[in-house]
Amino acid sequence: MIIRKKTRExxxxxxxxxxxxxxxxxxxxxxxxxxxxxxxxLTGIIHPLLALTGIVIGFFIGSLLGRFSNIHWHEETxxxxxxxxxxxxxxxxxxxxxxxxxSWIFGHWLQGPILTVFSLSLASGVMxxxxxxxxxxxxxxxxERGYLKSGKV
Numbered sequence: 001m002i003i004r005k006k007t008r009e010x011x012x013x014x015x016x017x018x019x020x021x022x023x024x025x026x027x028x029x030x031x032x033x034x035x036x037x038x039x040x041x042l043t044g045i046i047h048p049l050l051a052l053t054g055i056v057i058g059f060f061i062g063s064l065l066g067r068f069s070n071i072h073w074h075e076e077t078x079x080x081x082x083x084x085x086x087x088x089x090x091x092x093x094x095x096x097x098x099x100x101x102x103s104w105i106f107g108h109w110l111q112g113p114i115l116t117v118f119s120l121s122l123a124s125g126v127m128x129x130x131x132x133x134x135x136x137x138x139x140x141x142x143x144e145r146g147y148l149k150s151g152k153v
Contacts (some may be wrong), residue, residue: 058122063132073144
């Protein structure tokens with residue numbers, strides 16, 4: 001618990017509030033979507049392996065997208081910040097296009113509620129990948145600045 005408290009104090013001191021809020025918002029949506037997926041698995045709407053496949057594919061996509069996040073150290077405030085850039089806007093446009101065309105992309109193989117749950121599985125994986133990737137970037141910046149020891153996980 002002591003390590004957790006230190007990490008929380010470190011993030012409050014050296015990470016922008018908006019970035020922390022963004023990560024918490026992603027985590028909240030992730031838990032909501034994951035609970036919907038779990039319910040659909042338990043009720044037999046989708047096979048667990050199909051849901052897991054969507055999550056894994058989404059995780060790799062999210063990890064890739066998370067690397068394009070514009071996260072850097074702001075000298076004036078002395079905090080890690082995140083800003084929107086052209087890549088972030090392009091990712092948002094691609095995500096919206098996917099959300100509206102999911103039936104056209106996956107409709108050949110999946111129909112009805114299975115398609116919806118599979119899309120939620122992809123979204124859950126993307127969010128997981130983004131959260132982990134952004135968190136790694138923040139920790140890397142804090143290590144470079146000497147606020148975090150390199151041996152800590």
